[in-house]
Amino acid sequence: MSLNARIETAVAAALRSAHGADAPPQLGSALDYAVTPGGARIRPTILLSVAMACGDDRPALSNAAATALELIHCASLVHDDMPCFDDSDLRRGKPSVHRAYSEPLALLTGDSLIVLAFEVLARAAPDGPLRGMELVRLLAARTGMPGGICAGQGWESEPRIDLSAYHRAKTGALFIAATQMGAAAAGQEPEPWAELGARIGEAFQVADDLRDALCDEGQLGKPCHQDDLHGRPNAVAELGVAGAMSRLDDILSGAIASIPSCAGEAALAGMVRAYADRLVPQGARRTVPGE
Template sequence: MTDPSTRTEAALGRAVDRLTADGCPPRLGEAIRYAVFPAGNRLRPRLCWAVADALSAPDPVATDGAATALELLHCASLVQDDLPAFDQAELRRGRPSLYRVFGEAVAVLAADALIIGAFDEVGRTAHRIPDRVGLLMCTLSRGVGSPHGAVAGQAWEAESAIDLTEYHRSKTAALFEATTAAGAIAAGRDPEPWRAVGQWLGRAYQLADDITDEGSDATDGSDTAHGRPNAVQELGAASSVAQLEQCIGAALRAVPDCEGEARFRRFLDTFLERFRTPDTRVAPQRVDARPVMRHLWVVS
């Protein structure tokens, strides 16, 4: 089988080609392609493939559909996150944010197209897993929707009182949970034992991101600049780093017994490198004027 990363890029290329085929308004087509390429870290497709591989998935095409859908949904969320209504971020992945290049209206439509395209990708591989495609659709919908998906995570930023744990769960962890579950579904296995792995990885990722953000000199798109909740601001640097390690430990303990467990754990060793080494040179803790309901995660 072709390397999963190569398969993912090829599948994303085909998906974008379909979304931008003849008849697509030129600027919309350019914006869709700009949102997906060049590649970011592709963490979610990589994780989806790793779960499917650990479960000896018999049909890589089914995993292609799930992994591609997850990345299209993630790319759509980044486009939305950068919009003036939310972060008004100048840069994304070292270049101008999509709305800065194509305008706000086209950016909104490009994000819409990516979301719809994600579910189209699942539909295109439905014949491979006809008895499980409904479950996969629901899993992805919950990961990006409401009440606990990415849409809810974005909406928490508009609230006057913010539950930090619920915010992290919705903004980031929900799609990671959908990712590990989708890998199991594509492999024809029960997704439930894999949900906790994704949930803890997503929480760890968001903590690492908060720690890095607070230690950065950047202002564009930073949590402080936009009044977003940040674990370091609310809990302090030491507690945030400790919780990051707790979440990583919980994710490792949650890995289910399976035929490819050793392979999956080797994958996690590499996958978690970016989580374990965040920039902990945080600035002095700032005070957020909005009341935030503090909630420490208890890891058993």
């Protein structure tokens, strides 16, 4: 079974578990709407790739970890799009959840997906209790405070932003979760995998800055030029397009160099290289002088 098939099958099973005779139909529908059809599923793909590189001896546990991580990511998108934050009308090429279902249901959708993520891990934990507990800890640490995605969103309400902490929490946290949880699901020590996740997260942030600056709404499937609109710091404003592209290449080279020694190291390096090609906005390199 391909990685994508593994992810979609596991995510669909988790969503089915959230439905029932007593469940409010509109909220149940909103959960499905927020999660499917999915985007690139980059974070769970990275998680499963790391698990496979480390042996993937408990695939049911790594599938649960990948699902939980994707549910947290989808929850964050629902909340990010709400009027109190980005006030975005579009997500993945369709109306955002609060536009399609209302603000109250969007808030409840995000909350429900977060709870469902931890329920998925709890259900899988008997397959490896110690690993399951570690997966819960890792996901919680990268979701809440002090350095998870909640902290990342919180930085936007501060009068002065610590840019490094902001990017590490808002964008990097779930990528660090992906690499660490993949290792933990396969019974490996997660700490050595933090740098790879941090570097991939940093690369994603730079690439996202490039897409926001260079792509239109049709290409992105969501509003563009949001960094300028909201006055957020970004790599293109700081370095220019050429400088941001160079920075992206440097980060991805560092990511490959940071991969811990493991049986699947070469395959994982190939995954990072393929991921790099997907990160670069189509045609972006043609905007860089000399390329």
